[in-house]
Amino acid sequence: MKTLFAGLFFAASLLPGWAAPLPTLIIDGQNNHDWKATTPVMKAALEATGLFSVDVATAPGGNGPELAAFKPDFAKYKVLVMNYNGEMWSEATRKAFEEYVAGGGGLVAVHAADNSFPKWQAFNEMIAVGGWNGRDDKSGAYLRWKDGKPLLDTQPGGVGHHGEQHPFVLETRAPKHPIMAGLPEKWLHASDELYDFMRGPAKNATILATTFADPKFGGSGEQEAQLITISYGKGRVFHTTLGHGVEAMKCVGFITTLQRGTEWAATGKVTQQIPADFPKADAVSLR
Ligand code: ZN
Numbered sequence: 001m002k003t004l005f006a007g008l009f010f011a012a013s014l015l016p017g018w019a020a021p022l023p024t025l026i027i028d029g030q031n032n033h034d035w036k037a038t039t040p041v042m043k044a045a046l047e048a049t050g051l052f053s054v055d056v057a058t059a060p061g062g063n064g065p066e067l068a069a070f071k072p073d074f075a076k077y078k079v080l081v082m083n084y085n086g087e088m089w090s091e092a093t094r095k096a097f098e099e100y101v102a103g104g105g106g107l108v109a110v111h112a113a114d115n116s117f118p119k120w121q122a123f124n125e126m127i128a129v130g131g132w133n134g135r136d137d138k139s140g141a142y143l144r145w146k147d148g149k150p151l152l153d154t155q156p157g158g159v160g161h162h163g164e165q166h167p168f169v170l171e172t173r174a175p176k177h178p179i180m181a182g183l184p185e186k187w188l189h190a191s192d193e194l195y196d197f198m199r200g201p202a203k204n205a206t207i208l209a210t211t212f213a214d215p216k217f218g219g220s221g222e223q224e225a226q227l228i229t230i231s232y233g234k235g236r237v238f239h240t241t242l243g244h245g246v247e248a249m250k251c252v253g254f255i256t257t258l259q260r261g262t263e264w265a266a267t268g269k270v271t272q273q274i275p276a277d278f279p280k281a282d283a284v285s286l287r
Contacts, residue, residue, distance in 0.1 A: 021053035029059030030086025079106030079266035082113035102233030106265030129200035131160020145223035162193040163218025186281040190251035195241040196220040
């Protein structure tokens with residue numbers, strides 16, 4: 001019977017247009033955000049495309065022997081989605097993670113995942129910029145957009161900040177990138193935290209979209225990178241600062257860019273259509 005199933009599976013894989021779902025792993029378990037609520041939302045959003053089969057690896061709490069033993073089998077997956085902001089992993093797990101991404105694995109960092117691991121240099125290179133948890137001027141430059149091009153802003157100042165939550169406009173900066181192709185030039189994201197003053201190595205990074213962090217809401221007054229891709233070795237990384245909680249994740253813009261960014265991180269291509277209910281420049285769209 002097993003052989004028959006294997007045979008059918010193999011035969012199906014030869015049909016045009018048929019592809020096995022991309023094995024995907026969401027990593028959570030520690031986060032100053034409500035990971036217990038947001039992981040299922042992201043899992044459902046990814047699986048709704050039919051492109052991904054999603055497992056979840058939940059790290060134990062604290063910083064004891066249980067966390068030291070946390071070592072997911074990264075190599076089983078095409079892409080990892082980080083919903084983790086917590087204690088440092090063991091050296092063995094960090095090494096496996098670095099080898100996985102450098103060797104061509106996909107990585108997606110969502111919102112507070114970029115608060116994690118301030119002292120892990122390779123991780124900071126993967127995500128380009130991060131905030132909080134002891135980062136400082138030495139962590140790198142602010143990643144901004146000025147005069148029609150990216151700016152690595154080295155002026156001194158704090159690292160990691162957001163003003164009060166509000167809906168804000170994402171402006172596309174790389175319209176030909178597979179993740180962005182077909183998206184509007186501007187779209188209004190649902191009320192969320194707008195990360196600004198984020199610093200990091202920002203090497204091999206492409207800004208896909210920025211937002212003006214309006215001082216009216218406590219922002220920096222700069223165009224701050226919100227959607228970023230990074231190449232790390234042979235690996236592809238998609239970093240979205242969006243998604244503080246389940247309410248912000250109802251935004252069709254968040255959902256669509258998560259789905260597209262995860263496919264791109266896994267394969268380097270995006271096969272998904274832009275949904276008809278994608279937000280407009282002046283109108284939020286929720287699901
Ligand atoms: Zn947040």
